[in-house]
Amino acid sequence: MINTFISWALKNRIIVLLIAAGVTVYGIYAVKNTPVDAIPDLSENQVIIFTEWMGRNPQIIEDQITYPLVSNLQGVPKIKNIRANSMFGMSFVFVIFNDDVDIYWARTRVLERLNYAQRLLPQGITPTLGPDGTGLGHVYWYTLDAPGYDLGELRALQDWYVRFALQTVEGVSEVASYGGFQRQYQVVVDPYKLRYYDIPLMEVAESIKSNNNDVGGRKFEQSDIGYIIKGMGYIKDIREIENIPLKTINSVPVRVKDVATVQMGGELRLGIIDENGGGEKVGGIVVMRYGENAKDVIERIKEKLPDIEKGLPPGVKFKVAYDRSDLIDATIATLKDAVLEEIIVVAIVLFIFLLHVRSALVVIITIPMSVLISFIMMSWFGITSNIMSLAGVALAVGDLVDAGIVMVENAMKSISGEDN
16 A cells, blocks of 8 residues: 555655645644643633622631532533632632533533522622633733832722723733732721710711712703703712711711721732732733633733833833743744754765765655644644643654654665666
8 A cells, every 4th residue: 555655656746746735835824823832731621600708707608609509500511520619708619511611601501500599699799700711821920110109009000000901902811910909998987986976887888888979860951051960979089988977966967087087098918929029019910811822812912011001100110020922932942943953963864874965855854744744733633832742743853853764765775776
């Protein structure tokens, strides 16, 4: 069979060259479009459900949130396993699907079941799905380098400007903020003053909530001109909270400042972010969407950062903390160097020992052709170009060269023997 195939190839050289040209073009296309990453993604096909109920201990979280969710998710099709974790104020449920399940189909099925299971949860508690990324989706980390700014200002800048701008980049699933203080209005109530004025604590909370709201009115016409009436009541500073009335005693209003102290503070933190021992930092983690090309996503992020930096306050700049594209470029460069070295070594060896240029070209051409065919197969089977797959290609090139040299040398001896 092999002899027949070789004879057919020798008789139909034009067809063989056209096939080789087609494989080359298709291989180059596969190289450019195969997703590139530094590390193979071996994470499970999972959907994460996050539920927050601050102030509750893990046992209450387990009984009233985690258990109802897990028990109602059991009937979702194509599930391999369900894992859960309850902690102080938070519940995590990990729904593991079979490896052949489409991730977005899985998220849709879980979301359908959550709509039914939410009626079993405490009032006001809404579970949310985690980002459509994997454990290896953290492709880019950055910090905000801003001398003279406090951590609260930087965290607000990260949460309300930088994060939203980066989430518009194609291929980005989420931008997670870290570090600093999440600024909030804090009302520290004096229990003795509440008792003196006979004001329940919940009444203070309801008064603040009801006074932090805008309301709409109707249209008012005057002199053939229409005016849209609205009531503006959103809180904008501490003094507005302090002046909120709670009740009236002898025609004298009792305000929030009479029973409490209002201040601007930070939310309770469970940890800090330090950079190289130089102090606390504020920044973000860019999470890549499932199935995206990591190298392309990082390039788009880098293109977006200069535009975002134009809107930052004076003195605030981005500082890269982790960039996976460096490792990706190093991995690709290793394969390029290995293929180039193999081609040069083979050319020198064959030319020295055989003194025949065409014989050397036969082996030299097979090296890049074999690499292109490898990328075509990787594209067919959905394998990303990473440090493991590219290392396998580099090792296979060495075996291919050995076999090519042996076959060419054997062919040269056979041809020389026939000539003699």
